[in-house]
Amino acid sequence: MQLNIYKDYEALSNDAAEIILAAVKANPTAVLCLATGDTPRFTYKLLAEKAIEEKVDFSGCSLIGLDEWVGISSGSEGDCRLFLERLVIAPLNIPASQVHLFNGLATDMDAECSNMDQAIAAKGGIDLMLVGVGLNGHIGFNEPGILTDLYAHVINLQEITQSIGQKYFNEAVAIKQGITLGFKHVLQSKKLIMMANGEKKAAIMQKAVEEEISSLVPASIIRTHAQSWAMLDEAAAALINLQILPDDVVVGHNFSNS
């Protein structure tokens, strides 16, 4: 895994947007899987602006949803679908027929999971996946202790995920479960970006980057992917000691050295 450290959230977001843009310039039919949440918000805003400025056409791309809250009405404030529709699908004009998102209200969740697995397989896999990191180290909704040999699945969310998840909603909601791509999808994606920003992510990013790889810190598993980047702003990287990095972490961009 390459570790890139940026001066601030703007620089981090700008580079992440450039990477997505470059991937689509190189492959206009790229299969993208993009996380929701606060971390990539600015990346998507910049991406939409850059796509217009540079006339990069996303209409041949496919978008795969990483995860969704179970039991939340589709299209309601706070759900992952609405987030992606507003920030990614509409601004980038990705056709609905090429968008595959989980329905958190599906009556048959097993079918929902296998439909997603089949949609990804039919597209030849995910070309570029961008994930954020929960305060407990989760990736998508792969919570600590998760098995790494899973494709899409439903999972009980930890208390911390349920309480922090409230920030996306206008009113208190019961979000006890999530539906998510599994680590098999994450690790089979051709390129993988993990993003984190802000002081609040510093402790978990230190564990993810420095400590032994463990499913108790799902973000650490990203290090086993051959084409992966951890992109952090200086605040999220503040506790990482660059002198004692494990062999599977290589420093790429480090603004303090440039």
Ligand code: F6R
């Ligand atoms: C969202 C997702 C989650 C978030 C994580 C960080 O699709 O998969 O794993 O990436 O909870 O959330 P933020 O970015 O809001 O700190």
